[in-house]
Amino acid sequence: MNKKAIDSVSIKEMDSDVVDAVTIDCTIFGFHEGTLEVLLVQHAEGISKGKWGLPGGWIKKNESIDNAAYRLLRDLTGIDNIYLEQLRAFGSPERFPLSRVITIGYYALIKKEDYRLTPGFTASAVKWYKVKEVPELIYDHAEILETSIKRLKRRVRQAPVGFNLLPEKFTLLQLMHLYEEILEVEMDKPNFRRKFLRMKLLVPLNEKQTDVSHRAAQLYKFDPKIYKSLTERGFNFEF
Amino acid sequence: MNKKAIDSVSIKEMDSDVVDAVTIDCTIFGFHEGTLEVLLVQHAEGISKGKWGLPGGWIKKNESIDNAAYRLLRDLTGIDNIYLEQLRAFGSPERFPLSRVITIGYYALIKKEDYRLTPGFTASAVKWYKVKEVPELIYDHAEILETSIKRLKRRVRQAPVGFNLLPEKFTLLQLMHLYEEILEVEMDKPNFRRKFLRMKLLVPLNEKQTDVSHRAAQLYKFDPKIYKSLTERGFNFEF
DNA sequence: TCAAAAGTGTTCATGATACACCCATGA
């Protein structure tokens, strides 16, 4: 038995044969006109010049991985307080052609209304794509995207994270369409209403839709305090 | 906007300020006499000499992360074909006191009957601990263990991974006790039977318990082919 | 008054839960 194999404590030797490069790559989801979208960047230099990929970068020595991801997103979108979750590490030896690099995948949910292109950045370099219409991606980014979509599908059934994709005020139908789009299912409107309202997660506002050519719908907002108190008493979603 | 922030393609500079050390740490679960256990190692050298931690090690440049984890487990337990799943990366800047090291957490499920201490390894250096009785662990290993337990609880409700902790042949009650132990709940025997049998995942053997001072129970085995065909048609657990 | 979406009511089938009960086996 090799002692080193079980002792991660020992300091890595200078000339060792082990992985020494780690990046972050992040899938950023948005929701626009009933469609799920992702934010892609076009690489401006290097061997993948002109190709599209997920935004990413290096992790600095004095920041946690999560904070590195937040920093990247802030730089890219200009938004703080983004919903962000780590997926896992991706580490096939061939994933990056020039050297051995492990990447840590993240996915983020943003309210597109809050998003603004950062000054100094041209529209051709950063672009929203519909999830079903993404172009070919560099390296293993298609796999990371695929994993992100799967994770989002799962996550959305366990906690009300979908709200991070909607504007502050929304109708029950908008919420249902979000779930339908993410989960790729059709839902029954009356049943969805009752099911969601029963959870008591939504706060009805003293406000209705305006300028719609049909009966105006009640607007709701999501109250994270209510969610917190419910989760503390044990709580679960399922659609 | 910093170009580097969104372009993980560019080769890392030699003297850069970014993370350059990655390890693996693995929680190994076993099940013995109705109790969930984990395999811990006692560090023989370095600053944490004498203390207990999860088995771990470095990732080699020519192997995937998963394969690094399999290699570590094979070296440690002598077993191939272990059930193994990545948790996520853990990367607080302070997690390792001597330098900046990111670790990728794994958890594994092994049939304890298959396990044998590798020759040249003394019992004092590797030991099974009951999950509820683990000693203080080095670095952030308590967090990794905690995450493993949570993940196992979740995973066991979605797929029949629990079988990887049981011997080849088992009774329905043994299976139920495994679920009770992992999920920390009490279950109803008749209902558990029916629920599990309805799934048609178990293959009844032409064999019963022997040498028990009560009615001998039917022995079952788990057929991965059946599980596969069921998952392809869409299938889900819930307890 | 029509179209379109908002919103309510009701029925039916399924599955979870609780628990009473009988069966086989060794000590």
Added chain:
DNA sequence: TCATGGGTGTATCATGAACACTTTTGA
């Protein structure tokens, strides 16, 4: 014959799915 776990039957209740129906609003 008793203790112990193996195994079956059944009544009750909660939930999800299907769908018919009424309401409100702008065009």
